[in-house]
Amino acid sequence: MEKLISRAPAVKIQQLRKTYENDTVLAIKGLDLTVGSGELLALIGPDGAGKTSLFRILATLILPDGGQVEVLGYDVVKDFQSLRLITGYMPGRFALYQDLTVLENLSFFATVFNTSIEANYDIIRDIYVQLEPFKHRRASQLSGGMKQKLALCCTLVHKPSILLLDEPTTGVDPVSRQEFWDILDKLKADGMTMIVSTPYMDEARRCDRIAMMNRGELLDISTPEALIDGFGKPLYAIQSDRMFALLQDLRKYPVTDTCFAFGEAHHVTFKKSIQVDDLRGYLQMQGHHHVDIAQIQPTVEDCFMDQLAS
């Protein structure tokens, strides 16, 4: 992975600041970030972390208040016109013409970039074949997944060199999400640089690196493997017959460090190494039955929660 980043960076952000409403709301404070050429970077973080602001600055839609942002060697403030020709930005909400058909939307966005669907057919072919049966249907009548595929198709139709995708799969069913990411994998294989924000950790796991943001700051950036390796303490998944009481009892346990409800089990870390049997004894004393304690591999989400907690 190091060799990817050592190549000429596609995005170079230094000390980026962005505020809203006359400096009262701080969206991004002093962000430094470098994205390698051909890299697929996941951007994760809670609501209000500054992800969308970052995307809008990279897409030249809003101006930064401080710092330097270079995309593919172009400055986002001075060279915004050249940059728009080679950037593909897909906003978080569906922003195509609902009253135009699939084909009309596509040819509109091709034409405003002075190109045509035919000229760049090779890059959109994989998505377009899925859309083709509905090409005369209006965008408003497409399913959520199809809408996102159309939006990606429109974003790609001018053959950009970098893709900025702001939560492209939010609210999309799992099958369509899977298909969408298969498309991104293919684009990556073709050498496309991509920055994708996502609320789904399984998607972040598929990226080269994961950048965690919170309150306008970069918490951490590393490969998914390094992120998980860096977790650095044993993680336990614990279940019993009374899950809610279990959460409270675990949090009361003196050596418990963090404890989060996590699907079927609670994920728990401890301040020092523990004896599983001691813990089991404690929980049975609290009246829990069928206590199941297992040490597990941390996931990206565990790392994220851990980072947020610290």
Added chain:
Amino acid sequence: MSTFKYVLQKEFQQIRRNPTIVRMMLAVPIIQLIVLPFAADYEIKQLNLAVVDQDHSSYSRELIGQMTASGYFQLANYSSNFNEAMGAVERNEADLILEIPAHFERDLVREDGATLALHANAINQVKGGLSQLYAGQIIRRFNNQIRSEWVQWPRYSPVEMVKIEPQLWFNPHINYHLFMVPGILAVLITMVGSFLASMNIVQEKEAGTIEQINVTPIKKYQFLLGKMIPFWVMGMFSLTLGLVIAYVVYGIVSVGPLWVIYAFSAFYLAAILGIGLLISTFADNQQQATFVSFFFVMIFILMSGLYTPVESMPDWAKVIAYANPVTYMIQVVRGVMIKGAGFMDILPFVGIIGAFGIFFNALAVWRYRKTV
């Protein structure tokens, strides 16, 4: 160029797909032009007359007869009590009271003069004024008639030598439609221009599509022209439809050349679209755009001389009226259609509207750059 052509094509396609706009395009001119002039008719016919006759003489009967025979008045109330006649006015049964005092005939014969009183209900000032005027004319004629009857020999000219013969130029029959229809034509294209254009751009803001447009290399002027040209065309279409209705329904044929109206409208629509554009840069959603447009269009129309002549407004209101593009549009359409004004006559107005257009559009484009 092909990009711009495609942008235009997209705009037209979207308008065509919007059934409300298409229907309104047809319905608004038809309804405005057919319903409004018929309903808001200033022509005064069948005024209700209350007579207070305290004389009951042959002269008083003669006068009442002439009043009702004129066609302007119908006798609604006849009494010898003023309070009763006033009651009829209060109940809205009478518009004008003609009061004939006691000894009217005797005074006329013996003292060579008598007094009559006319009381008009002036809640509707136009109606009140006109009823006074009509009644005054009838009474004067009656006066001349009895004077000539009395003359035994022509010692001096029996009837008045100086006579006023009113000549109503350009609209000899005071045809209200001829006055109103051209004004409504002007209002019509104002509405198409300001409402529809501002809403359309705001719609792109609401849908978020403007964001997608802004990251494309499309030029601002291409985008804005793409928005304005379809509505410019629609405004011209409305104007044409309005002219056809004016001819078919009211038989109004423009005295002056129609191309002058079109030429002026071309500039006028550009100015109005500039206002629409300006509103759209301030509004974040269609609700706001509608309210602001409505506010301005309302003021523009009321202050335009459509209903009340600008010349009779107080000075401060005149300032507003002359800062209002609709005023000029109405003057031009009326001037050409009724008076037969030519292009050279309206040239100063073209200059004024051109200045309005440059001002509003420049301001709008400047605002647009800043906000988006």
